[in-house]
Amino acid sequence: MLNIYNTLTRKKQPLTPIKPNEVSIYVCGMTVYDYCHVGHARVMVVFDVAVRYLRYLGFKVNYISNITDIDDKIIQRANENGEDFNELTNRFIQAMLEDSDALGVIRPDTQPRATKFIPEIIAMIQDLLDNKHAYITDSGDVCYSVKSFANYGNLSGKKIEELRAGERVNIDESKENSLDFVLWKMAKLNEPSWDSPWGTGRPGWHIECSAMSTVCLGNHFDIHGGGMDLQFPHHENEIAQSEGATEEKFVNIWMHNGFVRINDEKMSKSLGNFFTVREVLKKYQPEVLRYFILTSHYRSPLNYSDADLNAAKQALTRLYTALRNLDTDNKSCPDDSYKQRFTAVMDDDFNSPEVLAILFELSHSINKARTDDLPLATQLASELKRLGGIVGLLQADPEIYLQGIEQDSASIEQLIVDRKTARQQRNWAEADRIRDELQQQGIVLEDNPSSTTWRKI
């Protein structure tokens, strides 16, 4: 039985889907005005693993992750670039898809864009006005009235009267309560805008997610996810909007992933301490980044450093080395204890660090078996690849992972032959010179009793 930590109750609880055998899940995606950084990568990978595991368990999963393609920052950036905001967002949506594909993330079933759901957003705002949860300000904006929703603050554990709105931001005098947030914002001159019953404008950020999740998954669905920072106010506001508009329960389980940090500080655009996914992928294979993300439990902080990325790289090399030269063609494994433990730890709120520990124990068993029980080694290797696949790891050909594809393998093979000749002549100086030469090229040799193999450092 899969147990998931629910932010709403601060406890792990069994997943009991609304429809038997089907799971509906919505995850807040990116605002597309720049490249993805490692923090975005974490969200993508964490929920990719969750969805992969749900599917492995046999659930029919409907996974929705939205794209915010209209907001202040997008308008600002488009103006700075002197381009239409659609050109900007299309470009960064493309970049985001490239990054997530590289990381081995299976694309969500639907990735709705806010600008494609304007009529649905308007309809939901109208429902909120009808239900007396929203009002029109002097400036013409439509705002949500926080005080109209009794459960406001339940998700984040905050109380309206304890929140110090305006402490770090100017209070908008036209709002009834400073915590009230905009549902529909009047357009300024030359801003992108859409017609609405309240005048031309654009939707606020929070209402987009309420409208799109409801349209895609219905009024009430199973899991809603996103980064910790969205807990308040974004997800709090979503609950207020959706439950205010539909008068039904919105979401059963709220999942929030922890931050990526640098030197114990949150990685973020505003602090300027971020690495984009594509920067990292210039130095490391994408699977190393994915592995690195899985070394920490999804709710824990994840500190980013070169040392940790290098450790992840070493660790992944060890796993692929265990798979090397073994037929992993889906052989069944006589020992199902690994699989059972895998399921047990994944059932415990997706405990990926424990999964990695199991993968290492498997690779250890493979290495031991490979000299005197090759059939067993092969079966264990199949199991390793199979279990790794459930979390999106170890699906590459080990030779390609370890050697890369950009290497000039012919010249390397020639040098290995030359070295073999030198060794047969007991010319150790020449043999070591060749090995050093390859080392300079980033190639390390491994002599086996019968042959010599090579891999990238």
Added chain:
RNA sequence: GGCUGAAUGGCAGAAUGGCUAUGCAGCGGUUUGCAAAACCGUCUAUGUCGGUUCAAUUCCGGCUUCAGCCUCCA
């Protein structure tokens, strides 16, 4: 100021009321011409002060420190 959450060995990072993961790094050995890889063995830890208990790193409370949220953020 309010609200969350965290503190584990040299580093990363799980778990657990009594047996102490896993990876990287270190040390000794097997192997190797020498290495590398692999294997065998091995060292290092639960922030602090109390409480509950036969037994606490684990449960409870105080303290300290750190991070996040209360503006936009994954």
